[in-house]
Amino acid sequence: MPLYSFLSTPHEYFACCSFWGTLVGTWSSAFVLVLDWDRPWQAWPIPCVMGAVIGFSLGFFAFLLRRYLTHPFVDRSRCYVNTGDSVKSREELLDHVLVFLSTYSWVYSFKWTELLTCHGKSSDPVVSCPPDWIAALTNGKISHFQNVVVGGDAPDDWPDSLRRFANQCATFTRELMRLATAHPPTALRHDSKSRGFLCSNHPADCLHYHCKPQGGTGQAQRKVKWKKKHEIGIMSAFLCDLLDDSVGFSPAPTTQCRDRTRVTFQTAEFEEACSCESQGTVSTGIEFNALVDVGSGLGHLPRLVMQRLRAGDATPRRRVVAVEADAKLHNSAVDMEEREPNCHSRLIRVHARVTTSEVHDLRERLSMALSALETPRYLLCGLHCCGDLSEAVIEAFLTDPNARGIALVGCCYHKMEDNTFPLSSSLQEAFTRNPEAVDPLQAKVTLRLACQWSPQQWARWTPEEVYEHRVRVFVRSILEVYLNPDGHSPLPPPLKRVARLPPVVTKPPSSSQAECVVQPLPSLDDHWRALHSLEPALEVTALANLVTTAQNTWHLLPGIIMLQQLVQPLLEALILADRVWKVEEADDVAFATLVRLFDPSTSPRCVALVAYKNHSK
DSSP states (O other), X not given: OOGGGGOOSHHHHHHHHHHHHHHHHHHHGGGGOSSOTTSHHHHOHHHHHHHHHHHHHHHHHHHHTHHHHSGGGSOGGGOOOOTTSOOSOHHHHHHHHHHHHHHTGGGTSSOGGGTTTTTTSTTOHHHHSOHHHHHHHTSSBHHHHHHHHXXXXXXXXXXXXXXXXXXXXXXXXXXXHHHTOOOOOEXXXXXXXXXXXXXXXTTTTEEEEEEOGGGOOSOOOTTSOHHHHHHHHHHHHHHXXXXXXXXXXXXXXXXXXXXXXXXXXXXXXXXXSOSOOOOOEEOOOOOOOEEEEETOTTOHHHHHHHHHHHHSSSOOOXXXXXXXXXXXXXXXXXXXXXXXXOGGGOOEEEEOOOOGGGHHHHHHHHHHHTTTSSSOOEEEEEEEEETHHHHHHHHHHHHOTXXXXXXXXXXXXXXXXXXXXXXXXXXXXXXXXXXXXXXXXXXXXXXXXXXXXXXXXHHTOOHHHHHHHHHHHHHHHHHHHHHOTTSOSOOOHHHHHHHTSOOOOOOOOOHHHHTBXXXXXXXXXXXXXXXXXXXXXXXXXXXXXXXXXXXXXXXXXXXXXXXXXXXXXXXXXXXXXXXXXXXXXXXXXXXEEEEEOSOTTTOSOOEEEEEEEOTTO
């Protein structure tokens, strides 16, 4: 094993290079002496000192070249972290992750609708996929693929390199979550009336928030969908616990994931109520007197928070501000507030657009809204803040001294208008050391994959649903290569109209047949007739000929989707960890971590960034 594999930090590498350089330089100076070679420092001090200086300089030069000489020694096909030992440093982990992601960028760096137009390019998954992988991915069963993406064992006929890829995706995801997760300081307070508590999930290396069974006080609006009820029910309890400084904490692990050897924050089991007992209370030392919800929409979340706070025992009334940029939603929300009979139960509505360049304006608007408070100390929150809004909320937290805490669940990473990823200096430096990973990881298709459905959701699809999705993707790819063969011109209007049509799906085979990955090319005559009636310029014969030339792509579609489901949690974990590290860089931030709040099978964007500042500042 090479020497550099034992050096986990730059300090260790510097010490090694300087020591061996000085030692070798000192003894090498003996070759210019004619006296006692056993004790050259007694025979001729000046050559010894010069040799030591030259040796140290060469060692220091080798240390500076470390970042350029590290990657040629890394076997990219086998770059992985031992699942039994955690990576010791953030720098080392990021280097391994970026090398891994750049090596397998063909898995995620293409656009599905342009799958057939990237033939021969480095991003073409059909060309880049190893032959032994293709053999395994085109001769399996859908249920086996679904079992693998949620942490189950890989099929016996998979090649070692494919097994290693699946293990690496899970291992790197857990390691990123581990380095972005911190156990909060706690205090023993037996009178705490927490609505839930944090608990460690050791298989996934992350923190979970569990609502107590009796923590369901408050009712969501009737017209709210189940997914939204799930999210605001849990997050409202979590926000109330943060406001009351009453979040329980139990270091005991949650239930182990049985029959699954590889789990992540996206695939670990979710329990509404955990059997662990709280052994303390998270202590922030901050007395929050306001809550600010950014991107509140109609205000379901802040209203449920107010209901929970009113149900508490003599809790001092806190101001709750709901910020929304959409004028239609804001006006509807204002009408709802005016119908509230008790004026003290009304939310403070603020119509404002929140961007990174307008954070100062938001600060002034909030100062006016909270003018009744002598010293505002508010908790900033956001539930599924889209695109740039998440970064703007983080910026508002870091720049506004009145913002003492943050609980942010992001969403839609691909909608960031400015290419600001990564935010943290740690990941920016890692990108500098690994420039080959920059373009694929900053591409919109990559950020889109990071915020797509969770592996648990795909694993619950029936074979018929998998087949129908397979046909849709295949048809859209055929239309793309037919109407836009060069891939450079804008999509023509016919394709845009076709994309908005209700899906016309070929009848899938029986359940037993649909379970197999190997399927004959579908008969798409119904598709072509329906499309021809809308766009007479389409030549049905040409489309049918394209289908026969894309047979290899058709057979590999389920396997490629499975590979993307394996890498999706890793991409999202990298984005989430980057945001935590950005917050940690601020001098006045006392604590920052990631917390899983929701069930990934119901709400794929299930992790919140939680941080608070030093209460003394």
